[in-house]
Amino acid sequence: MFFGRFSALHIVKGYRPLSSVQNIWLRRLILRQCNRLVFPSRHQLVEEVIPQMVAKTLERYVLPLLASCVTATASFDLWMSRGEIDTFALVINFLNDSWVPCHVTVGLFETPDTSGAAMALQLKELLSQHNLTSRIIGYVKDEGANLNTMTNALISVVDCEPLNLCEPYAGNCFGHVMSKCCQYATNDAKVCAGMKSISLKEAQTSLQKTITWTKKSGKGRQEWTKACIDSGLRPRKLKTPVKTRFASKVILFQETLEFREAIITCYSRQSLALQSRVPSPQIWAIAGAVSSTLIPVAKQCVLNQTRGYWLLSDALVAALKLCIQMGQARYKIHNSMVANCNGDFDAELELLNARMKDVVGVLEPFLSCLVSFSARKAHNIALMLDPRFKGLSLVRDYVGRDAAIQIVGEYDVKVLIPLLVTCFNRLNPGAQTTQPLEHDVADSLFGHQASDEEATTNLVKSELSLFRRLNIPLKECSSPLQWWKDHEVQFPNVGFLARQILGIVGSQIECERVFSIASVLTSLRRCRLGR
Known part of the structure; x- marks a missing residue:
């Protein structure tokens, strides 16, 4: 419902033409509520239709759902868009009497003033409107400065009567923490001197070229299948990496190492032009180091994010496991570097594992409570x-x-x-x-x-x-x-x-989902939502 109001605001303010709601879900939703309405004008849309729809939705769905809430976690975030249309979202998360996770979006609106004080007033009004000021047990936010001001305002206005808490529990968005871990783990600027000429990106490009030919032609697929069989491997297509996804890069390195013998066999039978695409020993070495070092990061950072981090314990355990694994690997790498520090490429390659120090540095502040x-x-x-x-x-x-x-x-x-x-x-x-x-x-x-x-x-x-x-x-x-x-x-x-x-969430994933839907509603792609 809040998405409909959010989309209507863009129509009213002239960001999108009124005709853009034709043949999509918003028009159908309006006509479902007001079946005699042929087509609303801008004035009707804002003054009559949208308030009526919001009131009905609150009465039928939102308020009964919140009535089953004893305590709740507030997660909020600010979406800074390029079009100077800043949006604030507030989501209430809790477990009902049947132990079912519930997420209620109680606020999604434009905020012309993004200062923390202005948004704090809006936050107080929303909580008071839904009688939530005495039921907030915790909050989750990222590291934004504006959100810190809102946090202080939240602490001053809420009190948890069911548990008699003086102030709500402070929570961190582990999704942002894990994203930082991925960023630090793949930072090419911290590659050792011997690897400056062959970066992770160049290794990724080289390995990607070696598998592209096997997918583009029937002959290439036949040669690849034969090479896999000769190498004793199960023939299958290798995955090409997604540019903006860290996990796909790690999977690329891991798979190419597994099929290394088949790749070399396949290209050794081709022309000299194709044989030149076989990665050099240094690239294979980089792939091996990245796989052994960053696969734990991929498993704990990326794969766990698909769960949404509903339970705080799930998010905490994922970060804790990663920190323990990285700490143990750092200890082993340090000992091997002391024993073998001859300055050659293989020894310098081990410095790639020093990135784990940065990953642990990101995690440790969020694990200080342990x-x-x-x-x-x-x-x-x-x-x-x-x-x-x-x-x-x-x-x-x-x-x-x-x-x-x-x-x-x-x-x-x-x-x-x-x-x-x-x-x-x-x-x-x-x-x-x-x-x-x-x-x-x-x-x-x-x-x-x-x-x-x-x-x-x-x-x-x-x-x-x-x-x-x-x-x-x-x-x-x-x-x-x-x-x-x-x-x-x-x-x-x-x-x-x-x-x-256990109803305290471990990330702002619901706020991010709200923003994802809102971004679709405010773009031209939303005309496809009705299909």
Whole structure:
């Protein structure tokens, strides 16, 4: 619905002609709501039709969905377009009572003033309009300076009543973090001196030329199939890289190394002109170094992004695994460089692995909450309440066993136990956990009677301890939300808290999707959406 209003604004302001809505979904949507309307004028579109459609959509879909929200995460972002039409998006993310992830776009509008103070006012109005100021448990943003101002405004206006939080948990967009890792890992400016003449880009171009001929002609396909069979490989087409996608470059290097013998065999049978396209030993060496070094980056950075990073624990584990892998590889490379530092090309090629230092440098600031206690971060709590990672084995590998135990202890005392007590009081309003005893009996046999607060604390501690000691096979908890849905009755307080904490998202992926749809609506391509 917000997309329709957003598209209508461009029509009203003259960015697009009114006739551009013919034969597309916006016209159909308008006529569905107002079937007697032949065709709206600009004035009708803004003053009557769009407000009526927005009101109906809010009443039927948005408000009932938000009513099932106990706590939510706010993700917001600013889209700076070249046409000086800056757009702000606000998405509310939460888990409903059935443990189903919900994403509600409560704001998508143009903002003439992109200063943080101006956008902060709009943010406050949106949250107040939908009664969300008392339900925001966390927020997710990137590193934009304008968004920092909005964050400060958000902290000052919201309070999470269900969990009694003083301020929402701070979240980082791990999608941006992983993109930075890819950028630093493939930065050609940091190639060592011996590789200046043969860069990654030149190696990519050379390898791409070697496989293009096998796809353009029938003879080439026949020769390629024969060469694969002679080399004992399964004949198949090799993938050509996508220019703007880092993963495709890594896959190109990996595949060409796998089919190296077949490539050499295939081109050795051709003319001298084609034989000259076979990569040089240096290019093969670059492909090998890139594959061994950057495949972990591709797996953790790119492949995990396709999941959308809905769970904060998923995003955190992907970054943590990558940081551990890069750290271990750096240690091995350092030792091999000390042992073999003769200055030849092969030794200099190992300096390509030094890029991992930059990747780890990007990741470590976002993993600092795993090293020391941070009450403003929900990352450790998310790992503790996710049945897949409750053992915190990755945290032990990252900081060591003793440090991990200390961090868990601090989180239990300062954050987790108080939150569970709050959850118990919310689920059991006015309940007394102990029966009053006679003063003389209590004093003579058991000492002073325990208070309700002490009894509640012991109860939630026992429930948390039982959850932690529970042996859960990996197959059963492959879907953590489904596991909690099945075991929520067994752990009522921990389960209630898990639904709120696991509802904190790990990236701004929903905002980016909103912008992607909005970019289509405001371009000439949108005439195809109705087909």
